[in-house]
Amino acid sequence: MPDPLDLLHLRTLVTIADTGGFRRAADALHLSQPTVSQHIRMLERRLKCVLVEKNGRTSRFTPEGERLVVEARRLLAAQDQVLARFSEAPRPQINIGSTEHAADGLLPDLLGVLRTTYPEAGLHFRIDRSTALTDAVIKGVLDLVIVLGGNTAEPVGTEVGVLDLKWFAAQNWQLPSAPGPISLVAFAEPCGLRRRAVRALGERGYEVSVTAESGNLDGLLAAAKAGLGVALLPCLSAAPRDLAPIGGLPEVGAIDVRLVTRRGLEDHIENIAVQAITAHYRAISSRGLRGVA
Template sequence: MTNSLDIDHLRTLVAIAECGGFSRAAAVRHISQPALSQHVRLLERGLKRKLFEKDGRVMRFTHDGETVLAEARQILAVHDQAMERLTVEKPRTITVGCTEHAAEQVLPEMLRALDNGFPGAATRFEIGRSTALVDAVTKGVVDLAFVLDPGSAGAGHEVARLPLTWYAAPSWTPPADGSAWPLVAFEEPCGLRERALVALDGEGHRVTVTGQSSTLEGVTAGVRAGLGVALLPTSGGRPHGLVERDDLPTTGDVSLRMVVRRGLEPDVELAAADAVARFFSTRPQLRLVPSPLVRSTSGA
């Protein structure tokens, strides 16, 4: 007789009893039916007892099988309780995503608020393109994210309006009459890129995209190098080495939206919304959109 019993094999035995058959138990255990049958054979061989017998077209527990099943349930109960007591609880992790345009200003305030509100949690962040972040939230990889929506509506709910500003290198000068206007933009698809093209086209300018990048750093580097102008949202501060151009078409502002994964705890969403409200209430040049999650903040 065997000197030990395999926990997985005992779980298989219990699954057969609870599911009422081998095929359903195999599906629940996420193993093939031959593998499940092998578990049973190894138990029978180790215990030197026949655990099942055929009754017509179905397999039923023998008397010995019922006895082993009762022991298996007791062993698994004690085993699982011990694992709960001995297993170190994993810290709660809150993953926050943010578009590059708002990361430098908004994200630090956000992470501080979450750290203060959930001292036992580990906070991690991801910075990326708005479309990729929305997809990550939808898949549950990211808990909440702050993304740009150049249109009038989009995912999540609006938390602020960021002014759109044209930037250029200090030495940059507009092209001569008839020449194409150089634009540095994000790689497609990008709503800001489309917004810039439409604005310049509306003024009768021909436009050539002279530089493009998947990152904000790449776009601003291209502008600093004098490749052209760029249309960027402002969440506070001016990109290093660039100057604002107020002689280009007015483009209004862009929506900053907060999207949260389905099932996110309300207290996490509330803490995030509150942090955003505090950040924008101290910056009158930016327009805070009141959130239904938080009460009005002084100065908003």
């Protein structure tokens, strides 16, 4: 591989062409005239041709020198573009996390507000369990997360909404009589929703058996649709496809939706997120919709 051309020497060559001489180029580059001359000689040795020749007291470019000036301008322009791109301030990024229950309905509203307010920011998303999201925001990996309450002894973050909790199972699932055994489909531990379901069924007199568990909502719904048991789910709009609401089981109340932000997050971002999420749940409540998120 041939030795590369020195970009500093090429810039000296172009400056000579732009200013009209060695002395003026030296002044423009804040170099001595002998240094400017040395740069040209080194280019000539490298390319094995004469680039500039004396003409009395003046100098002029040879045809090879004129060709090199054209090529040098291209190389220097490319270098300047690269340096400009890397010297730009990095694009700000907002890292958002959400549970699956909030992703379908809430995220579009929140993202629309953030994109409008911060058009220059990149938005990065993560869908996960409430416990994993809360841990990530505490560690500073995520900027703000939307989680379900009830997974910690002390509530974290700001309450931004409430979801009713309802029982659902496959269309042909038969509710057993209490006392007696009952099959439960639930999220894998740790899960506050699972603990509430087990406690409520136990207080009704059922012997609870978790017959299927999943780390995500899709797996839980698939198990319930397969008739493996009853599931306790947060509600927003319509029941999940192929599942039916189950009456005759204890009322479990509601679960709060919370916004948790990392320590040090700008107040204006947190305030905008709180307003957008609160408005989302308020709008749903005003329409009187009930179902599963």
